[in-house]
Amino acid sequence: MNRTQRLLKTFSELVAIDSPSFGERGVADYIRDxxxxxxxxxxxxxxxxxxxxNCGNLFARxxxxxxxxxxxxxxxxxxVEPSKGKQAVVHPDGTVTSAGDTVLGADDFAGVAAILETLERLKEDRAPHPPIELLFTVAEEPYCTGVRYFDFTQCASKTGFVLDLTGPxxxxxxxxxxILSFSLTVEGRAAHAGFAxxxxxxxxxxxxxxxxxxxxGRLNSGTTLNFGxxxxxxxxxxxxxxxxxxxxxRSxxxxxxxxxxxxVCAVFARESKSCGAQFTSTQDIPLRAYRAAEDGDAVRRFRRACGKLSLPVRLIETFGGSDNAALQAHGIDGIVAANAMFNCHAVDEYTTAAELEKAATLVYHLIVDEMKEGGKQIENSTRLPEN
Incomplete structure (x- = not known):
């Protein structure tokens, strides 16, 4: 079994484990093993x-x-759902899908598999590397709930990479x-609809x-409002x-x-008062806006590693959420790297053996390639809005 085959085997084994949000015990046990x-x-x-x-966040050094x-x-x-009983189907051309009635789970098992394979390769190659910290979080899909309870004082890292982005x-x-989620409550008065x-x-x-x-909907190019x-x-x-x-x-x-x-609250408060009703609201901000520095260590390392693999570098702005917001909030210069997952959150989600291999090799080079001031950089990377 070569390294790519081992990577694909690990990915397929992870996919076969039921791991809905708040029920990640099986995957955690697999990673711990x-x-x-x-x-x-x-x-x-x-x-x-x-x-x-039924499981907490895993943190390893x-x-x-x-x-x-x-x-x-x-x-x-x-x-995400539907996920119970999912299986990885490897097609002759190297494409990997589910059986069609569940998601595949490349979001985020492609990332988990890339990290686990990289650890195997580092040990086999006896490659010199800096200290590595690994964080496997729970309940990320529902507004990154699990990472909010992780104690970041345990982390010594100031540079981080979250493997959780669709695309090449x-x-x-x-x-x-x-991302600000809210609940608006109007309290009126009940009465019989026919008699009074x-x-x-x-x-x-x-x-x-x-x-x-x-x-x-879209209020402007950088802000959306939805009553769901x-x-x-x-x-x-x-x-x-x-x-x-x-x-x-979202803004x-x-x-x-x-x-x-x-x-929004001002409108609800005004109308409620004029009609003799009471209005209350609650809000939660699970994720706060951030922007990583393009000349920061994370981006520079990313460019260098992509250069080793001759990969075009594409820096984007996403309108989705990820655990990287927590990294940024705790002083870690983090970016979110694409990790071989496509059509996420749908039953036609897929990955490919070639992209899985690229993801694992990229993680390897992010670790082993020492960034030096004045080193070779990729100057012609593009920065585009996310599709």
Missing amino acids: KLQKLGISYIEDNAGAKIGG VPGDSQKAPLLFCTHMDT VGTAAIAAPT PEAGVNAVEIAAKCLAQLPQ VISGGKAANIVPERCVVTGEI AQHERALAVFDT
């Missing part, structure tokens, strides 16, 4: 208990040259938005008036006394996201 066989120490935190899951700065690599262990290997996201409708205060009607006044779920009322013959609207705001500018939320 691999780390133990390689003689790598690890810890599992108590994030699972805090979020109602691989000793290296203490004279070199450590590097952090991060992937997540959960997959050689692509990396250097910027991502603030005028005695009621219709919370659903008030919410509808508010939504009619607010723009939705509306619920209210108890029965057809009762004036609904309560209506709850939930949604999210490349953090302050812009806050301003949009303030506007």
Whole structure:
């Protein structure tokens, strides 16, 4: 079995493990077994208990040259639905898909497999390398829930790479938005809809008036607003006394996201008051906007490693979320690297053996190629908005 075959085997084994968000125990045990066989120490935190899951985040350290700065690599262990019973189907041309009734799970098992294969190759090659830190997170798909409970004081790294981006290997996201999720509640007054409708205060009607006044969708090139779920009322013959609207705001500018939320709340508060209803709101900001420096260590290392593989470098701005927001918030210069996953979050998700190999080899070179000031750089990389 050559290295690419071993990589594909690892990937297929990971795919075969059920790992929904909050249920990553099987994958965590698989990774722990691999780390133990390689003689790598690890810890599992108590994030699972805090979020109602069956597993915590895994954090491992691989000793290296203490004279070199450590590097952090991060992937997540959960997959989106439908995922139960998924299997990797390897086609003659090297394409890998699911059977068609589940996602494949290349998001993010392609990243996990790339890291595990790289560890094997480093040991086999006895390659000198800096200290390496590995973070395998839980419940990433639901707004990066698991990583929020990881203690980043354990990390010595100031440079990091999150393997969790769709597209050809050689692509990396250097910027991502603030994501603000919210819940808006209008409390009116119930009444019999047939005998005394005028005695009621219709919370659903008030919410509808508010939504009619607010723009939705893409507000500008860097901000979106979505009202995703509306619920209210108890029965057809009762004036609904309560209506709850939930949604999210995404913006490349953090302050812009806050301003949009303030506007939404102002409209709901005004209409509720005018109709004799009460209004309350809650918000959560799981991810805050960031932009990695293009002359920072993460981007420079990425360019150098891609150069070793003759890969075109493509730096993009994503409008999705990832664990990299947590790295950035804790002072780690991180970027999100494409790791051989395509059509993510759909049953036609796929990867290829060739792209998996590129991803693993890229991780290897990110680790072993020492960045030196004045070293050869790739000058003609492009920076494009994400498709």
